[in-house]
Amino acid sequence: MGTKKVGGALLVVGLVAMAVGAARDQSPWSAIGTLAVWAGLASLMSGSFLARSAGSFLATCLILWGVGVVLQPAGLPASTRPPAQVQPVLELQGWQWREEHGFAIVEGKVKNISAGNLEAVAASASFATKAGAHITAKEALVDFNPILPGQTSPFRVMAHWNPEMSKVDLTFKRLLGGTLPWRQKEPAVAKKK
Numbered sequence: 001m002g003t004k005k006v007g008g009a010l011l012v013v014g015l016v017a018m019a020v021g022a023a024r025d026q027s028p029w030s031a032i033g034t035l036a037v038w039a040g041l042a043s044l045m046s047g048s049f050l051a052r053s054a055g056s057f058l059a060t061c062l063i064l065w066g067v068g069v070v071l072q073p074a075g076l077p078a079s080t081r082p083p084a085q086v087q088p089v090l091e092l093q094g095w096q097w098r099e100e101h102g103f104a105i106v107e108g109k110v111k112n113i114s115a116g117n118l119e120a121v122a123a124s125a126s127f128a129t130k131a132g133a134h135i136t137a138k139e140a141l142v143d144f145n146p147i148l149p150g151q152t153s154p155f156r157v158m159a160h161w162n163p164e165m166s167k168v169d170l171t172f173k174r175l176l177g178g179t180l181p182w183r184q185k186e187p188a189v190a191k192k193k
Helices: 003-024 027-045 049-070
Strands: 090-100 103-112 121-128 134-141 152-160 167-174 182-184
Touching: 090 167, 103 121, 103 167, 121 152, 134 152
Parallel strands: 090 182
Antiparallel strands: 090 103, 103 152, 121 134, 121 167
């Protein structure tokens, strides 16, 4: 097969891969398609050995990628598979927030409902205006470290007061880590004193 035919084939395959990637929201398809388009253009513009080698390499990558996508479990793209259910490890027992001496103070208690110790747990409070505009976010370690299974730990998060503060979003995470799954003990609304 001539260099021009290889270049043309790569160009067509690359454009198709880019279209499939855009339609299925799979950026790897789009990336491979872009590489194939560039290799196809290089092959069309130059008959050099380097252009032919690059074209062959990218065509092989594209074929292998296609086989991997076709053989995906359940035939579903990764973005449409249902997420795994995550069990909460913390239960919020109750909380409130207030303004005191120029600070917004969020206080409450959280219980370890998992079977293991939870270390370096931080409470994170994000403050917003009545319209929902973000003002600031602060975090602090809960009082007990580790929180033993079944144990309840107090927490307190403080931020400089802003008179526009109207809402607080509370989450829990590992210090220097990701968010911890949690639930509320009862459907409670945070009280502002």
